[in-house]
Amino acid sequence: MPNYRYNMPEYERRNNCGSHPQAALHRHNQQSCSGTRETIVTVQSSCEPVRNCCEVPRRECREKMEMSCAVSDNYDALAGMPLAMAYIPWQKWRKIYDAEKALCQGTIFEELDKPFRGRGGVC
Amino acid sequence: MWNYEKRLQYPVKITQTNPKIAQVIISQFGGPDGELAASMRYLSQRYTMPYKEVTGILTDIGTEELAHMEMVCTIVHQLTRDLTPEELKASGFDKYYVDHTLALWPQAAGGAPWTATYFQSKGDPITDLHEDLAADGTTA
Amino acid sequence: MAENRPCRRDLLNRINTASFAVDDVKLFLDTHPCDTEALEYFHEFQQMRKSALKEYSRYYGPLTIDTVDVDECDRWNWINEPWPWQEGGC
Numbered sequence: 001m002p003n004y005r006y007n008m009p010e011y012e013r014r015n016n017c018g019s020h021p022q023a024a025l026h027r028h029n030q031q032s033c034s035g036t037r038e039t040i041v042t043v044q045s046s047c048e049p050v051r052n053c054c055e056v057p058r059r060e061c062r063e064k065m066e067m068s069c070a071v072s073d074n075y076d077a078l079a080g081m082p083l084a085m086a087y088i089p090w091q092k093w094r095k096i097y098d099a100e101k102a103l104c105q106g107t108i109f110e111e112l113d114k115p116f117r118g119r120g121g122v123c
Numbered sequence: 124m125w126n127y128e129k130r131l132q133y134p135v136k137i138t139q140t141n142p143k144i145a146q147v148i149i150s151q152f153g154g155p156d157g158e159l160a161a162s163m164r165y166l167s168q169r170y171t172m173p174y175k176e177v178t179g180i181l182t183d184i185g186t187e188e189l190a191h192m193e194m195v196c197t198i199v200h201q202l203t204r205d206l207t208p209e210e211l212k213a214s215g216f217d218k219y220y221v222d223h224t225l226a227l228w229p230q231a232a233g234g235a236p237w238t239a240t241y242f243q244s245k246g247d248p249i250t251d252l253h254e255d256l257a258a259d260g261t262t263a
Numbered sequence: 264m265a266e267n268r269p270c271r272r273d274l275l276n277r278i279n280t281a282s283f284a285v286d287d288v289k290l291f292l293d294t295h296p297c298d299t300e301a302l303e304y305f306h307e308f309q310q311m312r313k314s315a316l317k318e319y320s321r322y323y324g325p326l327t328i329d330t331v332d333v334d335e336c337d338r339w340n341w342i343n344e345p346w347p348w349q350e351g352g353c
Contacts, residue, residue, distance in 0.1 A: 086253065093291065093300045099280045099308070103133065108287040129326045129346065130275070130353035132283065179293035187286060197348035 125186065132190045137201035142216035145202035146232055149219075152195045153229025153237035161259055162188035164242035168255070171246040196227045274319045275353055278326070281312035326353065 078087060095110035102108040105115075151157045165185035172178045203216065203225050211217040218234070229237035243254045288305045295301060320330035324344040331341055345352040 085249075086256070091291070091295075093295070093298050096304070099284045102287065103280050103283045108284055109291075126328060128282075129341075129344070130278065131347045132286070133279065134275075134353070135348070176294045176296065180290055183290055183293055187290075193347065200348050 125189075131194050131197060132187075133194060135194055135197045135201065137198065140204055140206060140210075141202050142206055142210060142214035145199045146214065146216050146219065148195065148202070148232075149199050149230060150232040152192060152199065152227065154231035154235075155241040156258070157229075157231075157237075157241075158188045158192035158195055159229050159237055160241040162186075162192060163239070164244065164254065164258060167242070167244040168251040171244075172248055172251070174248075177248065177252075199227060200225075268322055269318060271319075271323050274315055274323070277315045278312060278319060281308045281315060284308040285312055 081087065091109075091111075096102075097105060097108050097110055097113075099108075105113045107113050153159055162185050165181040165188065169178045169181035169185065172181060206214075206216070206220075206225070208217075211220050219228075219230075222228075231237075242258065243251075245251055245254070285305065285308045288301055288308070292298065292301050292305060316326055316330050319326060320332060321335070324340050325331040328341070331339075333339075347353050
C-alpha cells in the first residue's frame, strides 16, 4: 500500500524535488525520474524500472540526483519520531489576507483558504 | 460564560424562499456534521485538556461554532418564510412542518434528531484531537 | 444633533471585517501566545472593532451588552432593533 511519501506532492515540493511539482517516480508509467532539470536528460537513459515487493513500482536512477526526492529510501522528514502517531506541521504567522478579503474567504490565512471544490472532496 | 452580539458573523439576506433546499441545509444545523455538533464537541472536550493553549482554542472555536449555527438557522428561517400549504406539500417540507411548523429544531436532513452520539469527548487529549481532525479538520 | 450620521451599512461592514480578523487571530494566539506580529495584528483590529461598535451603538442601537448606554436612552433599547435573523437585522 503506498505510504504517505508517494501521495504528497506538497511534501515533495518542500523537499526541493526539482522543478516538477510531482515526483515522476511516483507514477507508474513515467519515463523519467524527477530531479533537477539538469539531471532529467541524463537520468532518462540510465533509468530502469525496479519493482520491489509490496511497494509502488518505481524507477531507480543510477545517476546521482542533485536534490534527492522523497522516493529515495534515505530521506524521511519524520525519521526518529514515535510510530503510530499523527503529526501536524506547526503553523507560522505569514501570508495574511487583507481584512476584507479575509471576511469573504472565511479565514485570514491564505494557507488555510481551501475552498470546497465538490467532486471527490479533494481541492 | 458567554456574551451575545446582536449580529451575524457574516450577513444572511435571502429574498427567495426555497423549502426544498431548506430541508437539506438543516443538516448543517442539527446533523452529524453540523455546527451544533461541532460546538458541543469542542465545548465538552475543553474541560479535560491538560494544556491551557488547547483549552483556550477549544473554548474559542466552540463559541464561534455557535455563531455559525446561528447563521445556518437564519438561512433555514429565511428560506421558509411565509410558506403556503401548497408550497409545503410540494417541497416535502410538510413532514418537518407537521411537527415543528416554521420553528427551528435541530435535526438532520433525513429527519434524525440531533444527538450527542454525533460527537465524542473521551478525556484523552490525543484521542479528542483526532476526533476534532476527523470531524472538522480543526486541530490545536 | 446636526452631525453627519455614518452610513449604517458601512459601519456594520467595518464591525464585521474587524471582528472577523479578531476572531481568527484570537485562535492563532491561543496556540501562539508570544507571537508579536499576531499580537500587533490583534491590537489593531480590536481597536477598530471597539470604536466601530461604540459608534454604531450611538446612532443605531447597541450590538453588545457593553455598548448599551442607559444614560443616553431612557429605556432598555437592547431589544429594539431587529434580531440578526430578521428583516433589517444585522
